[in-house]
Amino acid sequence: xxxxxxxxxxxxxxxxxxxxxxxxxxxxxxxxxxxxxxxxxxxxxxxxxxxxxxxxxxxxxxxxxxxxxxxxxxxxxxxxxxxxxxxxxxxxxxxxxxxxxxxxxxxxxxxxxxxxxxxxxxxxxxxxxxxxxxxxxxxxxxxxxxxxxx
Numbered sequence: 001x002x003x004x005x006x007x008x009x010x011x012x013x014x015x016x017x018x019x020x021x022x023x024x025x026x027x028x029x030x031x032x033x034x035x036x037x038x039x040x041x042x043x044x045x046x047x048x049x050x051x052x053x054x055x056x057x058x059x060x061x062x063x064x065x066x067x068x069x070x071x072x073x074x075x076x077x078x079x080x081x082x083x084x085x086x087x088x089x090x091x092x093x094x095x096x097x098x099x100x101x102x103x104x105x106x107x108x109x110x111x112x113x114x115x116x117x118x119x120x121x122x123x124x125x126x127x128x129x130x131x132x133x134x135x136x137x138x139x140x141x142x143x144x145x146x147x148x149x150x
Contacts, residue, residue: 022085023145026050026097034070041104041139050099051076051141055091055148059122063087068096068141076102078141091148100143109135 019025030050037044037051053068056075063086065079078087078098107115113129115138120127 018150020148020150026145026147027099030099034074038074041102044102046101048099048101050097052095052097055094055096057123058087058089058091061122066091076139076141078143080143085146095149097147098141098143099145100141103140103142104137105140106137107135112136
């Protein structure tokens with residue numbers, strides 16, 4: 001009986017070791033399909049929501065943000081103040097759950113160019129501001145907790 005219990009404990013321990021949790025891990029009771037949130041984002045303002053996505057990018061300087069691909073065509077930036085949570089570069093390509101509040105940042109053309117230039121600089125990617133011809137809005141999830149599968 002002891003051997004079976006030890007094996008079960010070892011197996012259970014390895015399951016939790018496959019996820020990195022920040023601030024206790026995402027609140028799965030608040031999980032909502034991203035398509036539903038993006039369809040009517042105003043209904044989810046000032047309410048905690050958990051979104052699932054694949055990490056496509058992480059801030060290379062301080063790990064203060066990560067981009068989550070939440071649908072085939074949509075990404076949401078998960079952004080914290082520097083040092084509150086530090087997302088690892090190794091998270092790219094892994095599933096993540098983030099719980100927090102969604103904020104929409106509407107930008108004019110100048111702010112859009114500055115925003116994209118800053119993102120390109122952080123990721124050491126080339127950027128030509130003249131190629132940006134339309135303003136954009138970004139949806140940012142300000143997380144209270146995050147879980148990244150490893």
